[in-house]
Amino acid sequence: MVKAKNNGKSSWGVVFSYLSPFKGLLTVICLMSLTSSAASLLQPLIVNDLVDSAGSAQGIGYLPVLIILVLIIGAILNGIQQYFIQKVAESVARDARTQLVRKILRIPLDALEKYTKGDLLSRVINDTMLLRRCLTEGFVQSFVGVFTLIGAVIGMFFIDPLLLAISAVISLLAVVSVTMATSKVEKSSAQMQQAVGELSSDVSSVLEASSLVRTENAAGHQFKRLQQKVDNAWLKGIGVARLVALITPISAVAMQITFLVVLGVGGVRVANGIITVGNLVSFVMFLVMMIMPLGYIFGTMSNIAEASGGITRIQEILGIPDEYPEQLETYHENRDIRSILLDNVSFKYGAEPEEGASPYLISGMTLSIAPGEKIAIVGPSGSGKSTLLRLIARLYEISGGNLLYSGTASSDISIPAVRAKIGLVQQESPLILGTLLDNVYISGRGTDSAAAHRILKDLGLEKVLERSGHGVDLNIGGSGTSLSGGEKQRLAIARVILKNPQVYLLDEFTSQLDGISEELVVSVLNNNAAPESTMIMVAHRMSTVVNADMIYVMDHGRIVAQGTHDILMEFSPLYRELVSNQLIH
Numbered sequence: 346m347v348k349a350k351n352n353g354k355s356s357w358g359v360v361f362s363y364l365s366p367f368k369g370l371l372t373v374i375c376l377m378s379l380t381s382s383a384a385s386l387l388q389p390l391i392v393n394d395l396v397d398s399a400g401s402a403q404g405i406g407y408l409p410v411l412i413i414l415v416l417i418i419g420a421i422l423n424g425i426q427q428y429f430i431q432k433v434a435e436s437v438a439r440d441a442r443t444q445l446v447r448k449i450l451r452i453p454l455d456a457l458e459k460y461t462k463g464d465l466l467s468r469v470i471n472d473t474m475l476l477r478r479c480l481t482e483g484f485v486q487s488f489v490g491v492f493t494l495i496g497a498v499i500g501m502f503f504i505d506p507l508l509l510a511i512s513a514v515i516s517l518l519a520v521v522s523v524t525m526a527t528s529k530v531e532k533s534s535a536q537m538q539q540a541v542g543e544l545s546s547d548v549s550s551v552l553e554a555s556s557l558v559r560t561e562n563a564a565g566h567q568f569k570r571l572q573q574k575v576d577n578a579w580l581k582g583i584g585v586a587r588l589v590a591l592i593t594p595i596s597a598v599a600m601q602i603t604f605l606v607v608l609g610v611g612g613v614r615v616a617n618g619i620i621t622v623g624n625l626v627s628f629v630m631f632l633v634m635m636i637m638p639l640g641y642i643f644g645t646m647s648n649i650a651e652a653s654g655g656i657t658r659i660q661e662i663l664g665i666p667d668e669y670p671e672q673l674e675t676y677h678e679n680r681d682i683r684s685i686l687l688d689n690v691s692f693k694y695g696a697e698p699e700e701g702a703s704p705y706l707i708s709g710m711t712l713s714i715a716p717g718e719k720i721a722i723v724g725p726s727g728s729g730k731s732t733l734l735r736l737i738a739r740l741y742e743i744s745g746g747n748l749l750y751s752g753t754a755s756s757d758i759s760i761p762a763v764r765a766k767i768g769l770v771q772q773e774s775p776l777i778l779g780t781l782l783d784n785v786y787i788s789g790r791g792t793d794s795a796a797a798h799r800i801l802k803d804l805g806l807e808k809v810l811e812r813s814g815h816g817v818d819l820n821i822g823g824s825g826t827s828l829s830g831g832e833k834q835r836l837a838i839a840r841v842i843l844k845n846p847q848v849y850l851l852d853e854f855t856s857q858l859d860g861i862s863e864e865l866v867v868s869v870l871n872n873n874a875a876p877e878s879t880m881i882m883v884a885h886r887m888s889t890v891v892n893a894d895m896i897y898v899m900d901h902g903r904i905v906a907q908g909t910h911d912i913l914m915e916f917s918p919l920y921r922e923l924v925s926n927q928l929i930h
Contacts, residue, residue: 357649359656360479363437374429375492381422382493384415389500389630391415396623434480441473444663452665454740455694460662463546468662471541472655479648487641497634504628505620508611512603512632516639519599530588535654537581542658544574585651600636607632669760678762682750683716683847683879685737690746692736692902705744706732707902716751719880721890723923724899730883731772733899734850737881739763768841772853772883774833781809782817785840793843800842803869804835805862830857838866842873849880855889863888887924898923 364371395408449457449465501509551558551567558567611625620628692707707729714720722730735741736748739760748755750763776784785797797817801810809832810816821827828836834857841849849870855863863886874880884890891910898906898913898920906917913920 359660360476360649363440363476364433364480366440367433367436370429370433374426374433377422377426377429379492381419381426382496384419384422385493385634386496386500386631387415388412388419389627389634392630393621393623393627396621396626431481434477437480438473438477441476441659442469445469445473445659448662448665448667451667451669451671452662453668453742454735456665461546461549463544463549464542465662466549467538467542467545468655468658471545472538472658475538475652475655476659479645479652487638487645491638493634494638497631500631501628501635504624504631505611505614508607508614508628511606511610512635515599515603515606516635519595520639520642522595530585530650530653533581533585533588534651535657537578537585538654538658540574540578540581544571544578547571547574589651603632603636604629673759673761678759680750680753680758680762680766681716681847682758682763682766683877684749684751685712685714685848685879685881686747686749686752687712687733687736688747688749690736690743690748692732692741692744694732694741705902707736707743709903710746712897712904714879714881716879717877718894719892720882720895720897721893722881722883722897722899723885723890723920725919725923728899729902730899731852732902734769734852734881734883737848738767738769738850766847767850768844768846768848769850770834770837770841770852770854772856774830774837776821776828776833776836780815780818780820781836784821784836785817785843787840796843797839800839800869800873801836804839805865806832806835806839831859831862834858835862835866838870842870845873845875847875847878849874849878849882851880851882851884853883853885855884855886860888896920 391408391412395412445468449469498509498513501512548571551571558564607629608625611620611628614620615622615625687710690707690710691705693704694706710733712733722733724730732741736743739755743755750758755763777787781801782792782794782797785801786792794817798810801817809819809828812819812827834854838854855866858866867889882889882893887910890896895907896910896913897904898917900919906913906920908916914924
């Protein structure tokens with residue numbers, strides 16, 4: 346599979362790079378085209394003899410049978426050739442989609458978060474369809490048809506150089522006109538694809554918030570907003586259609602003018618005895634064979650220009666460097682990372698801050714966590730608690746300072762090696778399309794149904810397991826709409842427990858559970874976690890916080906206080922405020 350990179354390539358260069366893995370099949374297509382072209386080029390020569398022999402004493406003899414045989418051979422070869430062309434186009438679309446999906450799963454999270462899900466989906470589906478279409482609608486034919494074009498020009502030259510010169514001048518003018526028009530199509534096509542991507546993003550976001558839209562009676566307002574996006578995409582598409590529509594008449598008019606001039610001038614030359622009727626008929630047939638490849642070329646120029654926006658968007662994603670080399674995913678270093686040290690760590694992310702504001706979400710963070718220690722992180726919203734967990738999980742890379750795992754700098758440990766030893770429960774508890782078992786063993790490594798069933802049952806998900814009698818094979822859908830928020834959190838906790846990590850990162854892992862369910866979940870977690878495992882909890886509930894070995898208070902990306910609950914209540918005004926305002930309750 347080709348590893349396409351933009352590297353300043355034009356749209357034509359990118360298309361050729363996608364075709365390079367299919368050199369063997371393209372060679373077969375070219376050989377078939379040569380044979381098909383030879384069969385086609387024989388037709389005018391046979392017709393020439395057929396017309397000139399029709400009134401002679403010798404008669405037409407075997408010529409009708411010969412021309413029928415040539416036609417049948419050409420038709421069969423063209424049919425097989427079309428199949429191979431379609432196969433190449435489908436394979437190119439497959440490769441482009443495979444590369445995009447692989448890249449989306451492997452680029453750094455901060456780079457991925459710059460794109461909406463709808464926009465990425467549009468690139469995988471719509472933009473690759475444009476690439477496929479530009480290959481099926483004349484791209485390959487425009488190159489293999491060169492053989493026919495050359496043979497036709499040679500045949501026309503031997504019949505009548507003057508008529509060939511007239512045809513060539515008109516065709517050249519058409520080529521120049523089409524080239525000028527396609528340069529404008531490329532820009533308009535890029536704008537159209539951008540508009541389609543924005544529409545896809547907006548529709549995706551509204552679908553995800555479908556219950557909210559309905560409870561707020563917002564369908565009418567959201568429809569009006571989406572209608573504007575639809576209209577914008579339509580206007581951009583109309584702009585492309587308007588430009589493409591200029592190309593078709595140019596080639597059609599050029600063809601018609603060429604035919605009329607050839608017939609007019611050719612008729613005069615037949616009347617003057619310079620060429621025969623058979624010569625004129627053969628010349629016209631050669632002219633058709635010359636014009637058809639030119640038509641493919643005109644169409645290909647238009648299609649490539651129209652697809653250039655999609656090609657650019659595909660290459661934009663493929664040009665993003667991977668988070669880490671793919672081969673590292675299957676090789677995990679056997680390291681102990683239970684001891685974690687953040688030494689003057691800073692982190693900045695996203696757009697430029699407002700004037701006067703700090704660009705850092707985490708600034709001057711120093712934190713030492715011993716093996717087997719259980720700590721709690723508290724603080725007001727936006728203080729950087731979740732960001733801290735993501736830095737430890739290497740979802741983001743630190744901007745400054747040092748992050749060490751058991752004395753080894755993060756830069757000296759591969760990202761997969763760290764994540765293999767970490768279990769992260771996120772507050773939103775995302776799910777993938779599939780069953781309960783698919784979501785518990787999301788990496789595909791080890792699928793112990795019995796163990797999964799036991800943990801899920803221990804966490805209080807008996808009713809979920811009993812639905813439809815499918816147990817852990819219950820299909821919960823992509824967004825998990827059949828599960829409540831609390832059920833999603835318990836499913837995420839089950840995933841982490843079965844992973845048996847060295848470090849637990851728990852981000853508001855009981856935020857959607859009632860008090861009784863929280864006690865159950867915390868009990869199951871403590872009973873299944875290895876005693877020597879490290880546990881870092883972002884929490885707001887008193888029951889979770891007070892049982893921690895140490896509590897750290899964060900504010901504006903810094904640790905501003907640390908200690909036990911009693912110490913912090915005495916010496917930390919912010920902690921007391923969090924407790925009094927029930928941010929910790």
